[in-house]
Amino acid sequence: MTQYSIAQAKDKLTQIIRSAEEGQSVEITRRGEPVAVILSMDEYRRLSKVPQNFGEAVLAFRQQYIEGQPWFEDEEIDEIFNVRDKSPAREVEL
The missing domain is CATH 3.40.1620.10 (YefM-like domain)
Structure with missing residues (x-):
C-alpha cells in the first residue's frame, strides 16, 4: 500500500x-x-456491506458458483451439500 x-x-x-x-x-x-x-x-x-448470516452466505454461494452451472448435475449438488452421515446414532446407556 x-x-x-x-x-x-x-x-x-x-x-x-x-x-x-x-x-x-x-x-x-x-x-x-x-x-x-x-x-x-x-x-x-x-x-461496508451488511454481513450475511451463515445460511444467507451458503445460499449466495450456491447461486453464484453452483446452481445453473453446466458441470454440476442436481445429484452432484445434493451429494456436495448432503454429506451428513444419516446412519442411526449410537445407543447411550444412562
Missing part, C-alpha cells in the same frame, strides 16, 4: 484518487502514524 503524509497528500490528491480508482489503496499518515486510508468506491461498498 502506498503511503503519503497529509502534506504530501494535499499536493498529490489527483494522483492519489487515480490510484484508488485503479484499485490501489493509499494510506495517509500524520507524523508517521497511519490516520486514514483512501480506497475506491467499489472497494468501500464491498467492505
Whole structure:
C-alpha cells in the first residue's frame, strides 16, 4: 500500500484518487502514524456491506458458483451439500 503524509497528500490528491480508482489503496499518515486510508468506491461498498448470516452466505454461494452451472448435475449438488452421515446414532446407556 502506498503511503503519503497529509502534506504530501494535499499536493498529490489527483494522483492519489487515480490510484484508488485503479484499485490501489493509499494510506495517509500524520507524523508517521497511519490516520486514514483512501480506497475506491467499489472497494468501500464491498467492505461496508451488511454481513450475511451463515445460511444467507451458503445460499449466495450456491447461486453464484453452483446452481445453473453446466458441470454440476442436481445429484452432484445434493451429494456436495448432503454429506451428513444419516446412519442411526449410537445407543447411550444412562
